[in-house]
Amino acid sequence: MPDIPTESVPVIRGDEPGSFPHSVLAERHPAIIRQVKEVFPHGPERRRALDALLRSCADGVIEPLPADADARDRDRWADWGMSEYAGRSWYDVPWLWAEGHFYRRLLDAVGYFGPGPWRGVDPFRPAKLAELDAPETDEELAALDGLDALSADERTRSLLHGSLWGNRADLGFRLSGSGGDAGGEAAALVADDSDALWSLLPPAGAGTPGPATLCLVADNAGRELVPDLLLVSHLLGEGRIDRAVLHVKPYPYYVSDATPTDVLDALRRLVAAGGAAAAYGDRLWAALTDGRVTVRAHPFSCAPLPYSDMPADLRAEFAAATVTVLKGDLNYRRLVGDRRWPPTTPFAEVTAYFPAPVAALRTLKSDVITGLTADTEQALEGSGERRWRTSGTHALIQVRT
Numbered sequence: 001m002p003d004i005p006t007e008s009v010p011v012i013r014g015d016e017p018g019s020f021p022h023s024v025l026a027e028r029h030p031a032i033i034r035q036v037k038e039v040f041p042h043g044p045e046r047r048r049a050l051d052a053l054l055r056s057c058a059d060g061v062i063e064p065l066p067a068d069a070d071a072r073d074r075d076r077w078a079d080w081g082m083s084e085y086a087g088r089s090w091y092d093v094p095w096l097w098a099e100g101h102f103y104r105r106l107l108d109a110v111g112y113f114g115p116g117p118w119r120g121v122d123p124f125r126p127a128k129l130a131e132l133d134a135p136e137t138d139e140e141l142a143a144l145d146g147l148d149a150l151s152a153d154e155r156t157r158s159l160l161h162g163s164l165w166g167n168r169a170d171l172g173f174r175l176s177g178s179g180g181d182a183g184g185e186a187a188a189l190v191a192d193d194s195d196a197l198w199s200l201l202p203p204a205g206a207g208t209p210g211p212a213t214l215c216l217v218a219d220n221a222g223r224e225l226v227p228d229l230l231l232v233s234h235l236l237g238e239g240r241i242d243r244a245v246l247h248v249k250p251y252p253y254y255v256s257d258a259t260p261t262d263v264l265d266a267l268r269r270l271v272a273a274g275g276a277a278a279a280y281g282d283r284l285w286a287a288l289t290d291g292r293v294t295v296r297a298h299p300f301s302c303a304p305l306p307y308s309d310m311p312a313d314l315r316a317e318f319a320a321a322t323v324t325v326l327k328g329d330l331n332y333r334r335l336v337g338d339r340r341w342p343p344t345t346p347f348a349e350v351t352a353y354f355p356a357p358v359a360a361l362r363t364l365k366s367d368v369i370t371g372l373t374a375d376t377e378q379a380l381e382g383s384g385e386r387r388w389r390t391s392g393t394h395a396l397i398q399v400r401t
């Protein structure tokens, strides 16, 4: 447990006008609803439901799930705190909870869980596919051909950084020595425990203690998931891991979070790309077919709660892994707790509850931060870059072995 008792560290809420969390609830969520209304020809009933959600976001309260919701889902939301938060303003409950619940309500509004024709239709799919099809994705995949010229360690580093910076939806393979932005990237890393990560996953023949399993808890689809898949394929190819479990969301979440369908779309994109990208894709395809790689969509992946509240079955899965790598900002908030931690609070202390080694690969897109040295914190605060916590210009690789 952290030296500071967790309960004494304030939970982040969206109730402070002008704050980043407040702007997400007051501006971003309504913008997402409007976007969904534009992208699909929903009929009057669905549009009325979307308008009702818009009004609720402005000045409504959290409401219980609708009477026709699936019973298991109702039970889950009861476990996840619905009775405590129903009737309260979106702005007065933990921000993490309000955001997670917003996506559940949005899916209700578009009929995602209903019996009608919109059942199972991902309201964010057009945007996800457009990103996969973008010319930038072609360029990024073509850059993989250049990785052959690198040493194995440099290749591993490049692919780790591709996955890390992919969280900014900016997949740069930053080939070592290839250009001017390598120094900038290093400076942008506020913590780098990658050596600790590689000590957990040494290459085959380098004293590997036994079969290694990687749990990769994915974040966004498209241009983040593609480099995640490349990394998994590379680690398999290097013999650094024998198996991988890819955790994705059971339903559309936080606009671009990856679902099983998105995994298939990204994998097909790789396989069809030709060149080195296709070789990475083929290896992963083979590993999926023979069971070395599996895809999981655990309900708790869409829970509006920190991982410290994870259920026993998920805990057992993470406990069995050599290391669990959590991608992205939301997973970081859930891993360390969405609280106003003093930035120098040790990462190892706030993740001590996690049942096995754990790593975070994240670009900074919200206020939560732990594990900084006092010097790094001072440099960031003194940099004049007011939004270093939220702008996605900084990143971290933090590991608890």
Ligand SMILES: O=P(O)(O)OC[C@H]1O[C@](O)(CO)[C@@H](O)[C@@H]1O
Binding pocket: 024, 028, 099, 167, 219, 220, 254, 327, 328, 329, 330, 331, 333, 365, 366
């Ligand atoms: O895709 P990521 O890295 O999880 O980032 C999502 C982040 O965006 C936000 O939704 C803010 O818009 C944060 O709440 C969240 O942490």
